[in-house]
Amino acid sequence: MRISTYIDxxxxHRLEKANILKKIYIYLIIPFNYFIEKINYPKKINLDEYAKVNKKLFKKNLNFLFExxxxxxxxxxINQYARFSKKNNKLINGHKYTVYYEKHLKKLKKNKIKILELGAFKGNASASFFFYFENSFIYSLDLYPDLFIYKSERIKSFKIDNSSEKGLLNLPQKMKYDLIIEDAGHYLKDQIITLFTLFPKLKKKGIYVVEELDFPDTRKDMNLTNDKNTLYTILKSIKNHKPIYSQYISEDKKKYFMQNCKYIKIYKGRFNKIAFIIKK
Ligand SMILES: C[S@@+](CC[C@H](N)C(=O)[O-])C[C@H]1O[C@@H](n2cnc3c(N)ncnc32)[C@H](O)[C@@H]1O
Known part of the structure; x- marks a missing residue:
């Protein structure tokens, strides 16, 4: 993990609110705290080597692998977001999306598929998909790819910023994917532009997943302008054959989506909603 990522x-958030004295204090303690984090950060794991001695993982279901x-x-x-000094090994409740993932993805299990994962973080889901889809190739992207702790011949990790259309251009131009999973920036705008920009990058019959679909509807910090046209409301309108509007969707992108979307399923996990969008 880079020091810039650690600070970000x-x-x-603390620096933004701090007065000048507090800022000086924070900048003085950062190098020490970063050093502690860095030496305790998990070492890179080569999944190709790991798989040779853990073949049984190829037979496990998704919930087993996610856990x-x-x-x-x-x-x-176990909370993966806490920094080293605040970490403990207590098991906490996850999103419980597995049943929906299994329902939609089981049929692809043995296929040679290309997966695009946005918001890969340390790679915990990438490693799970590596074993679940043993013939897959996974593009594991994040704003902070230095957090990623896995490597493999079947995984490529690099930077993406899904908060702007320009940031999304960092993807290989002509590549198409069987499965796109968006678990990155969950802000209202990020969710909308990511879906409508990347939908053409899905192969025919491909599946696009949006996690925490309802964040902008339920969390003020994910919808600072209090925009009513969230991705959740847009997808519900499409399901109900009603017109849609968003300042973030061009007419071309809207047309492409409407012509190529076969159906949309929205489910509730333990805390939040998740959408599976299937292409024709
Ligand atoms: C909820 S975590 C992902 C958890 C991971 N998918 C898993 O299953 O363990 C969200 C990730 O999205 C990344 N992220 C946040 N904003 C982003 C952006 N604008 N572009 C790309 N990634 C972003 C964060 O760095 C973080 O690693």
């Missing part, structure tokens, strides 16, 4: 994640690799998509997980 753990200190930026094994500590993704918050499963039933339980």
């Amino acid at each position: 994640i753990y200190y930026n 094994y690799f500590n993704s918050d998509k499963g039933n339980k997980f």
